[in-house]
Amino acid sequence: MSPVRPEVLSAAPPAASLADALRPLLPDLSVGALLGFATGVALRHIGRVALIVLGTLFVVLQLLAYLDLISVNWLRLQALTEPWLRQGQEQGGAWLMRVLTANLPFAGAFTAGLLLGLRARV
DSSP states (O other), X not given: OXXXXXXXXXXXXXXXXXXXXXGGGHHHHHHHHHHHHHHHHHHHHHHHHHHHHHHHHHHHHHHHHHXXXXXXXXXXXXXXXXXXXXXXXXXXXXHHHHHHTTTOTTHHHHHHHHHHHHHOOO
């Protein structure tokens, strides 16, 4: 075992100076991260509800078609919705992030919190 050198022990001040430099930013960062996390959780729940509604609508349509009450032209429905889905896939995420981070001074912390909120198991 080698003895501890004094210059190794003096390496602590840079970490303290980093903490001192970040201390004024912590309120903005914590508010942004908290709001982002809450938004991410809310978007997950809204998305889940939207999928339940869409699935229920499909089951009702299939039941009505099975009972010969309606006739659904699925190929025509696909042709109508495909351009919207393609456009939404390409532009939807960028548009949503522009809307959610507009005029936010803490957009970086908000984005990090949003990603954590989308992945959280709450």
